[in-house]
Amino acid sequence: MRSFDYSPNPARVVFGSGTAKRVRDEVERLGHSRVLLLASPQLDVPAGQVSDVLGDLLVARFDGAAMHTPVEVTEQALDVLREHDADCVVAIGGGSTTGLAKALAVRTGVDQVILPTTYAGSEVTPVLGETEGGRKTTRSAPEILPETVIYDVDFTLGLPLNLSVTSGVNALAHAVEALYSPQANPIVDAMALDAISGIARALPRLREDPWNLDARGDLLRGAWLAGTCLGAVGMALHHKLCHTLGGSFDLPHAETHTVILPHAMAYNAPATRDVMARIAAALGVPDAPSGMYDLIVAAGGPTSLRELGMRETDLSRAAELATAKPYPNPRELTTEGIVALLDDAWHGRRPEAPTSDLTRLTEQVVESFSAAAGTRVATLLTDLVRHLHGFAIDNDLTEGEWMTAIDFLTRTGHITTDTRQEFILLSDTLGVSSVVDLMTNSRTPDTTPSAVLGPFYVEGPPPKAHGSDLAEGLPGLPLWADIKIIDTAGAPVAGAVVDVWQSNEDGFYDVQLPDFDGPVLRARFTTDDRGRFTFWSILPSEYPIPADGPVGQLLDAVGRHPFRAPHVHFMISAPGHQRLVTQLFVNGGAYLDSDTVFGVKDRLIVDFTPQDGPTPDGRELDVPWRLLDFTFRIAKN
Numbered sequence: 001m002r003s004f005d006y007s008p009n010p011a012r013v014v015f016g017s018g019t020a021k022r023v024r025d026e027v028e029r030l031g032h033s034r035v036l037l038l039a040s041p042q043l044d045v046p047a048g049q050v051s052d053v054l055g056d057l058l059v060a061r062f063d064g065a066a067m068h069t070p071v072e073v074t075e076q077a078l079d080v081l082r083e084h085d086a087d088c089v090v091a092i093g094g095g096s097t098t099g100l101a102k103a104l105a106v107r108t109g110v111d112q113v114i115l116p117t118t119y120a121g122s123e124v125t126p127v128l129g130e131t132e133g134g135r136k137t138t139r140s141a142p143e144i145l146p147e148t149v150i151y152d153v154d155f156t157l158g159l160p161l162n163l164s165v166t167s168g169v170n171a172l173a174h175a176v177e178a179l180y181s182p183q184a185n186p187i188v189d190a191m192a193l194d195a196i197s198g199i200a201r202a203l204p205r206l207r208e209d210p211w212n213l214d215a216r217g218d219l220l221r222g223a224w225l226a227g228t229c230l231g232a233v234g235m236a237l238h239h240k241l242c243h244t245l246g247g248s249f250d251l252p253h254a255e256t257h258t259v260i261l262p263h264a265m266a267y268n269a270p271a272t273r274d275v276m277a278r279i280a281a282a283l284g285v286p287d288a289p290s291g292m293y294d295l296i297v298a299a300g301g302p303t304s305l306r307e308l309g310m311r312e313t314d315l316s317r318a319a320e321l322a323t324a325k326p327y328p329n330p331r332e333l334t335t336e337g338i339v340a341l342l343d344d345a346w347h348g349r350r351p352e353a354p355t356s357d358l359t360r361l362t363e364q365v366v367e368s369f370s371a372a373a374g375t376r377v378a379t380l381l382t383d384l385v386r387h388l389h390g391f392a393i394d395n396d397l398t399e400g401e402w403m404t405a406i407d408f409l410t411r412t413g414h415i416t417t418d419t420r421q422e423f424i425l426l427s428d429t430l431g432v433s434s435v436v437d438l439m440t441n442s443r444t445p446d447t448t449p450s451a452v453l454g455p456f457y458v459e460g461p462p463p464k465a466h467g468s469d470l471a472e473g474l475p476g477l478p479l480w481a482d483i484k485i486i487d488t489a490g491a492p493v494a495g496a497v498v499d500v501w502q503s504n505e506d507g508f509y510d511v512q513l514p515d516f517d518g519p520v521l522r523a524r525f526t527t528d529d530r531g532r533f534t535f536w537s538i539l540p541s542e543y544p545i546p547a548d549g550p551v552g553q554l555l556d557a558v559g560r561h562p563f564r565a566p567h568v569h570f571m572i573s574a575p576g577h578q579r580l581v582t583q584l585f586v587n588g589g590a591y592l593d594s595d596t597v598f599g600v601k602d603r604l605i606v607d608f609t610p611q612d613g614p615t616p617d618g619r620e621l622d623v624p625w626r627l628l629d630f631t632f633r634i635a636k637n
Helices: 019-029 041-057 071-083 095-108 161-179 186-208 213-232 237-249 253-271 273-283 288-299 312-322 335-347 355-367 376-394 399-415 422-429 432-441 550-557
Strands: 012-016 035-038 058-062 088-093 111-116 127-132 135-140 148-152 478-487 497-501 522-526 532-538 567-573 580-586 609-611 625-634
Touching (some): 012 019, 012 213, 019 088, 019 111, 019 148, 035 071, 035 095, 041 058, 041 088, 095 111, 095 253, 127 237, 135 237, 148 213, 161 213, 161 237, 161 288, 186 213, 186 273, 186 288, 237 253, 237 335, 253 273, 253 288, 253 376, 273 376, 355 376, 399 550, 478 567, 522 532, 567 625
Parallel strands (some): 035 058, 478 625
Antiparallel strands (some): 127 135, 497 522, 567 580, 609 625
16 A cells, blocks of 8 residues: 655636636635736736736836846846735736746745646645755755746747747646656645646647647646646756756756656666556557657757757756755766766766666566466566566666675575575565465455465474474473464364474574484474374474574664564475464564564464463473463365
8 A cells, every 4th residue: 555645736827718817817816906917028018918907006017037046136136026915916927927926925825827828747745945045956845836827828939939939848847847856746746747747738839830829728727737747746866967057057847848858767767667657558659768758859848958058067966066065866866877878968868768688688588488388487587587577677677786686595595404594585585485374375265364384494303292392391380382283164183283483581492502413493293183193392482593694784784673472383295285384473472573584374373372380281380480372274185
């Protein structure tokens, strides 16, 4: 189950054609009567329409908004707002005008009504980016979020095609990064994929006909959804790079987003394979980064930092600035890696699908199993190869990392002996043994649950008579076990062979103790006609698995403890019945909720009941003892 938090941003949205006519109603709905209008000189026509609708509510206009929201420009607009005692800001334009409205709101508390003319998406986010002294900083706060956004598709009809494309790709970037954000959730995912597919469909139609109202509507709707994603979750490498390039090198905002997006996607692709597959499906292409690049080319957008005025000599400095402070990103950020990304972006290289040659290689290996097609071994090897190759691709595995893994497995093999099964220990600590066990046991839900075999089982334990003492004088709290074996119908299973083994009081099995000449704390019993057998032993204790080998080093590397919860092992075999390998855990014992091999199941946690006085077989004890009275239920074949 996927857990997540989601806090929707409560902006009011008015969407459609001709909706600018409702701007006065929206201002009055907010309870205001003195409007400062923000609009650049290039937007005099829509600004005039809005001015006419506002009528006597309009008290002033400021037309100096600039890219990246310079603080000095905000101060100029602030003087105008205060001079005219404005209580509401109406902004017409793209990200620059919206950014200025937000900057005024966060400083004064005035309400905002935004009428976007581009596809920036910032109008539905509580995020403000400002530039001061050549550095761009970003902050987020609820009071930054505009109160009302009026999307009038008509206002986007006059947006030049080149600006429409770069603004649309800017919106795509919001949706792309939302999908691999640490705060991603199903709601944001759905909006992001809808935005990507809608914008990707609209951009080619727009190039054919820039006045296509339906295409403009799809693009504006996609930008709204993408902006909502931007406001709901955190962004990563792409946005950090674009803020660095814009704030420190004065590159145009939307154009920079357009150039960088395919390359940022390619950088993160090895760590976000599933996300890239979903983006590729939304774009209708086989590979997401190269498909995004092709979409930009087809739409006529810019593809290189060089054409935006970036100097090649500044790439290293830009990479240093972008990696100076850590921030969430699905793939580890390195200065060398970002320099390579920026170099590709500067030259305008098409990201090559990293999996094309790799996919062919995987298919060649799979094809090599064709002679055994239809067999279980071919099925298992095919799936293993696909998952193993996918793991290497997803994690951008280096040769050094793979050789470290080979060395780890080699050392695991070298340390494995007849009495120390390090590979079983590795399987156990990675939970693989428990996964296989759980799948096997789920097919027989009416039986006693199974559990992992563990690394210390030894074939052919010594046969013992009922009532024997497995401890043979070893120190520990005495334990009397009265065990019964029945089938799923409740009938006793006579003649069942049951192997029992456990560790000593200090947590060691006999095979770990060179001082023992033979088996101890392990035995083989055969049930009587009532399906019953009994024995003496000692109360099991928690113990660490062997931590002096490769598996112990692995646990140390990830900060995991090596302890197992206290338990006794049982292996039950009977003619005509399925074999059961399981363990019984001491109720109240340590590490029940963090057993290092993930072997504990609730139905296997049982009472080892404290007792005083006479024992079932008359044994004289002057100390307390424990009673284990348990019935195993096994299935017929």
